[in-house]
Amino acid sequence: MTPEVSVIIPAYNRCAMLLEAIASVLAQSAPAFELIVIDDGSTDGTSENERLRRMSETIRIERIDHRGPAAARNRGVALARAPLIAFLDSDDLWSPTKLERQLAFMRDNPGCAISQTSEIWIRNGRRVNPAHRHRKRAGDIFIDSLRTCLIGMSSVMIRAELFRSSGGFDEHMTAAEDYDLWLRILIDHEAGLLDEPLVTRRGGHPDQTSATTxxxxxxxxxxxxxxxxxxxxxxxxxxxxxxxxxxxxxxxxxxxxxxxxxxxxxxxxxxxxxxxxxxxxxxxxxxxxxxxxxxxxxxxxxxxxxxxx
Known part of the structure; x- marks a missing residue:
């Protein structure tokens, strides 16, 4: 049976956090999804991890040469079979009803091509409140998104047709590739918002793009x-x-x-x-x-x- 949504997790040298992210997807209350994990050339033994190997019977895991998260996500979409795409960063987590609630939102709003949920922010193990400029809102957010990326990667759900017609992530950009894609999409599309905190966004670790770039x-x-x-x-x-x-x-x-x-x-x-x-x-x-x-x-x-x- 064709899944309703393809979930894509890119991973690079975050084996322990990746396993936690995968577990949060497998715990979803909505059953109609496929999970695709793209190992972006990890050197920490991710591909040899025994727990991950055992999961390969229920999820799709593919290893590629290290090219960055844009290329990894694009590869995941190339493998996806569902009409909807949801991304999850390997250091983030989903609440158990995330997919169920967001799929219902997309069904109730058939004209919505891209939506997101609210998030809980954790930094260095402690909950923090995002600054006002990061406050999520629905509708035409193009101009507001020019200074601050207002779509969260791990909270977004997008129609696969729109993602592919937009050209996907720019693989030449090793950072801000999400900012780039969302702005291109927001030229013509309003963003839907399910204002429920269904994603836990974990920050503060030293291998984050903001820390390494x-x-x-x-x-x-x-x-x-x-x-x-x-x-x-x-x-x-x-x-x-x-x-x-x-x-x-x-x-x-x-x-x-x-x-x-x-x-x-x-x-x-x-x-x-x-x-x-x-x-x-x-x-x-x-x-x-x-x-x-x-x-x-x-x-x-x-x-x-x-x-x-």
Whole structure:
């Protein structure tokens, strides 16, 4: 029988937390799901774990070369059979009724292509209250999402057709790939919200992207520049994107100058200056800016990998 929802968990060197995440899915009250785990080239023995091996009879586990969470999630969707997709990060947990309640929400709202639930935030083992800017809301949240990613990866449920038609996660982005995808989707779609805390979001551990990836705004700037090349933006939305892009570019450029990276600072200052003319049209310079930033990120990634060896 075709499942109602495909649950996808990407995992990299988090065997213990992964097992807990899987257990929270297998404990779901809704039976009509398939679980796909993508081991993103873990080196901590994840693929050899005996408990995980025993689970392979009931869930699908595939190991790929390490390419990052975007590629792992995309691979999971490529294997998915259901019309709905739900993602769960390997360090997060679901309440037992998460799928049941959200599937009911999607059935009751057939025009809703993407929805999420509320979350409980845990940091370093203690519950914390998210800042006001992280408060989830329903409807047209595109402009509000420009400064802060307002869709939680482990709480989202999306129609598979929409995910695939959007192009999925940008596999060249090693961070903020969720921010990038949700913004592209939110151009045309409102977000549904099931305002129940059905996800436990666990933070504070040292291997989180926010802890291991410096200057995350580099990736957000790239995502914003990509948006300006999209002709679907209304004039008001284009103006908002330009404003946030210029703001983030100038902040990041100041940091680059403090670290003596002058040539890179000049690129982001140039983008901030040029962006003033991009609020009315998708100018050819946007493509140049996107490629320059992609090239710079590739160089940074090479340097980072060398420093780790």
């Amino acid at each position: 410096p200057a995350l705004d580099r990736f957000r700037v790239l995502a914003l520049a990509k948006l300006l090349a999209d002709n679907r933006l209304s004039p008001a939305r284009r103006t908002s994107v330009v404003e946030v892009l210029a703001e983030k570019c100038r902040i990041y450029a100041r940091g680059l100058r403090r670290r003596g990276r002058i040539d890179e600072a000049r690129l982001y200052e140039w983008i901030a200056d040029q962006a003033r003319g991009w609020d009315t049209r998708a100018a050819p310079e946007i493509g140049c800016a996107v490629e320059s930033m992609r090239s710079m990120l590739r160089v940074d990634a090479i340097h980072a990998s060398r420093n780790c060896t």
